[in-house]
Amino acid sequence: MKNKFLLTAAIAVLALSGCKKIDANNIDASKITVPEISEQIMKDVTKTLSSDEFEGRAPGTAGEEKTLAYLVEQFKAAGLEPGNNGSWFQDVPLVEINAVKQSPMTVTGPNGKAMSFNYGKDYVAASYQEQAKIDIANSEVVFVGYGINAPEKGWNDYAGVDVKGKTVLILVNDPDFGTQSLEGEFGGRAMTYYGRWTYKYEEAARQGAAAAIIIHDDAPAAYGWNVVESSWTGPQFYAQSTNGGADQTKANGWIQKSGAAQLFAAAGVDMAKSMAAARNKGFKAISMPLKASLSLENSINKKNSKNVIGILKGTKRPDENILYTAHWDHLGRCKPAPDGDDICNGAIDNATGTAALVALAKAHKSAGAPDRSMVFLAVTAEESGLLGSKYYAENPVFPLNKTVGGVNMDAFSMSGKAKNLTVVGMGKSQLDAYLGEAAKIEGRTPEAEPTPEKGFYYRSDHFSFAKLGVPMIYFEGGDDLVNGGRPAGEAVGKDYVENRYHGPKDEYNEAWDWSGVMADLRLYYRVGRMLAMSEDWPNWNEGDEFRDIRDKSRAAK
Template sequence: MLRTGLAITSLALVLSGCAAAGSVGAARSASGDPAISATTLQDVVRTLASDEFEGREPGTPGEAKTLAYIVERYQAAGLQPGNKGSWFQEVPLAEITATNHRPLAIGDMRFTHATDWVGVTYREQERVDLTDSELVFVGHGIVAPERNWNDYAGVDMRGKTAVILVNDPDYQHAGLDGPFGGRAMTYYGRWTYKFEEAARQGAAGALIVHDTFPAAYGWNVVESSWTGPQAHAARADRGASQTLMNGWVQKSVAERIIAAAGGDLATLTAAAQRPGFKAMPLGLTVSTGFDNTIRRFASNNVVGLLPGAGRPEEYVLYSAHWDHLGRCTPAADGDDICNGAIDNATGIAALVALAEANRAAGPAARSQVFLAVTAEESGLLGSEHYGANPLFPLAQTVGGVNMDAISMAGPARDVTVIGGGKSELDGILQQALAASGRVITPDASPEAGYYYRSDHFSLAKRGVPMFYIDSGLDLLEGGVAAGKAHEEAYRDVAYHQPKDEYDPNWRWDGITADVGLYYRLGRILADGSTWPNWYPDDEFRRIRDASCAADAKGC
C-alpha cells in the first residue's frame, strides 16, 4: 500500500486527535484514554523491519519468525487466540516464480523483460508459451452494465491478448463527475479487475500500459512488484480459468506497438475515454515464454481476541497486514531486502499497541478482534480469505480500523478523506474532526484508487461499511510543503524498495497521535450499540442489507 494513511470503519467517531506517548497502564492521554506506548511502536517496527525477518515474504523463514513474534506480542498484551483456541487462520496459496523470459516479440520488435515489460502467469504450469497471439486494443478493459459500458463489445478474445489502459476512462476529469466518478478511481480502474475481466473474456494474455500519473506509481514499482515470486490464492482448477500471461508494458513500448499497427496511442486513448468505444484489433501478434517454479503452501493470518463484556457476539475489527516483498530488486548499494518498515511493520506495531491499550482500559461491551493478515502485497489475499471465510460473522461485525503504512512524518492538522460520500459516517466524521481540532482536506489523488488498495476493501465489498482517511499532509512543523515532500520522498525512494527501512531518527509523536485516534475510533464502536451502513445508492448498500437480513444476530 502506497499511501501513508489509515483505513477506518466506525459509526461513532467522536474522538481525541492526539494521544501522548507513554507506558500503557501507567499513563493517560488528555482525553482520559490509555496512552499509546511509543516504546511498543518502536520495538515492534524495529524488530519486524530488521534484516533477520528477510522482508516478511509469505511462505519463507521470514514468515515463521514473523508469526512467532506477533503471537509473542499478542500474548504479552493479554489477547486470547481468536480461532477456536488457535492463533492462526490458514490461507492456502500458490507461489509461481517465472524465470528465463524470452523477449516480448511483436512483429520485428523485441522488448526486454523488466526493462520494457514484465509478465507472469496465474496458471500452475511449469512452462508458459504465448505464441502468435493477436493483439487487440480494448481501451480500459471495462465491462460495467450498470454504467452502459463494455470495452469488449463485439470482439471475441479467445486466444488473443488484450492491450489495456490503466485506470478509468475519466481519470483526467478535474472533478468527481463522470461515468466512473471522474478523477476518483473505481474498482474498474484497478489492475486486479483488468486481469480478472480479461480472463472472463477468454483472453490468452493481458498487457496493461503503464503510465505514472494514472497508475500513481513509477515503473520501478511495477518492476519490483512483478518480478520474483508471485503468490496467489490457491484455485481448485490450478489457474486454468486465468489468462496464460498477465503483464505490463512501459508507455513508450505501447506507443511503438500502436505505431507499428498504423495508429497513435494518444488518439486511441482519447477514443477509449468516450462512450461507445469499440475494441480495435491491431493486426499484430505477440509471442513470449518463460519457465515457472511452482510452490504450493499455506500462509497464515494471526487472530487475537478481547471478548466483550456486554454483547460478545458483536465484533469490532482491527486489522493490518504483516507481509512485505521479501528479497526484491537490489538497491544501488546491493541491498536486496525489502524490509517494509513503514509498509507495514507500522500497522502491526499499531495492532500490538492497541491491544495493550484496550486491555488496560478493561473489557468493552463488544468483542474486539485483532487480525494480522498475510499476502496483502500479492493482492489482498489474506484479508480476501478472511472475508470469504470469516471467523466472526460479517453481519455481526460492526466495523473496524485497518492500518496500512502509517505516516512517520509527524503530527498533522488535517485528514484526507478517501472514498468519502459513500456512507452515513460522513456527518459523524465532521463532528469528530471538530472535536479533535483536525480538518478535512479533499483527496489530492483520487485517480490513484487508494480505497481499493488495502485490506479494508475485502470487507467493504462484502458489505461491512468502511471509511478511509489519510492522516494528512498539513504538518504541524513545515505545513503542507513538508507533508508533500515527505510523501513524495517515501514514494520515490522507499515504497516497495529496499530503502523502506527502520530509521532510528524517526519522530514518534505523529504515529502515537494517529494510533490514539485509532483507539478512540474502535473503542467507541466497541462500547456503542449503533451500526453503520452505506448510503442507499452506494454500491455496497445492497450487500450489507442482504447480509443483515440473513442473520438474526447481526446489524
C-alpha cells in the first residue's frame, strides 16, 4: 500500500506542477484581437504622477497620499473592481530611517595616520537597525572579496575568518563579471543574485559584521556614483521586523573605488592582485591593519505604505489569476541638480509603468472579461529593495498556487519603435513561448538582454514573485531602433542612465516619441490576454532555480 500511495502521489505532483513543456505551436496568438490602447491615458497618467505636485512619490509622504488617491480614481475609471476584499489597498508595514547627521568615515592606518571620507562625496552608509544613534568605532577592516557564501558551489569568501564586529569591504557583482560567455561558477557574464548588493548585505549580517561597505565601480555596478549618492542619501525604507533590525549590520554602504584604493595602499595590500584573486574559488579573506569609524544619528518612523490592487474578474475560472505589476513609488526629494531642482520625479521610472497598468486595464475591460481573473498590482517601495512586491508575495491576496503567472512593467523607453524587444531573464520560463508568439504577430524579434552582467533580473518586482515560484516575464522595448538601429538605441539608453536615471531630470517631456511605448503595450496586452484565456499552467524551465519552488507550490494546491 505504501508504494502504491507514493506512486499515486508522484503522479499527482507531476500533474499539478504543470511540468509539461508549453509547445509554442499550440499557442494561437492570432486569436487575440488587440483593442485600442489609449496613448492619451499613458500621457496623462505619466505626466500627472511625475509632476512636482506629487513630490517624487516617496512612500510615507504627501506624495504617496496623492498617488494612492489618483490611482484609485484611474483604476475605477478603467473599469476595475477593488482587489483586496472590497478594498483597493494592501498595507505594507515599513520603517523609515533617515540619517539626519552623518560623520565622515575615518580609517586609521598602521602608522596611526587617519584618512577621512566625506559622506555623500566619498562614501554613503545607512543603518537597517532601528537605533537613534549608530556608532562604529575602531572596527577592524577585512576585505572579503565578493562576500559570497554559496555552499552549493563550494564557495565561501568568509571561510577561515571571523568578521564579527568588523567592517567588511566587498566587491560589487560576482566573480564571473567580465567573462564573455554564459558559462562559469556564477552564470558567466550573467549576474546571479550573489552579485546584488542586497545579497551582500544579507550575508555580511549573517556573518556578524558591524558594517558592510561595497566598493563602487561603474561597470560592474551598472551605474555611476551619482546614482548611489541620490539613492542612498535621505530617508531609507525597510520592512518592519519584530526585532527592529537587531540581526542586521549596524551600517551598510558604498565607497568610491578611488577611496578603496587609498585603503589598500595604506594597508600595504596590492588592490589589483587582491581583486583578481577574489575571482577564484578558495580565495582567502584579507585582514587589513586598518580601523574604521563612523556614526549616524537617525530619525525613525514606522508607517504603513500601500500597494494598490484592482481586479478584472474572470468569467470561467475566476479563482485563477494573471498578474500585471508595476511600482508606483520613486525617490521623493533627492540630491539637487545644478539648477537647484531636488525632486526626483521618476517619469520614466516608473510613472510610465504605472500608467501602463491603467491603460491595459481599460483595454482588457473594453475587450470583455477573460476566462481567468486579471490582477493589476501597483506596488510600493520598489526603490527601497522591492519591498512592496516582496510583502505581497509573502502575504498574497490571491494564493500564489492559483496565480498562473504574470508580466512586470518597469520604465518604458521613449526612443521610438524598435525591431526587437529585450527579454530580461530569457530562457528561464515557459512564458517565453507566449511572448515569442505575440512578438511574431507584431513583427518583433525577442532577444536576450545584451548586458546580463548588470543583473536587471534581480532589480525589479518580478523577482519577488519568482523567488516564491510564480513564473513572471519582464521585457522592454528593444535597442535595435527602426530609426537609427542599435547605435541610436544604445545612445538613448546611455543618455538616460548618465543624465536622468534616479536623478531630478527624469521628468515628463512633451516632445517624447510614444510610438515605441504603444507598440510594446500591444505585446503586454497579448501576453496577458493569452494567459488569461488559456487553461495551461506555464512553469519554469527544467533546471531553473525557481522550478522546484513552483512544483511544490502547485502540488500543495
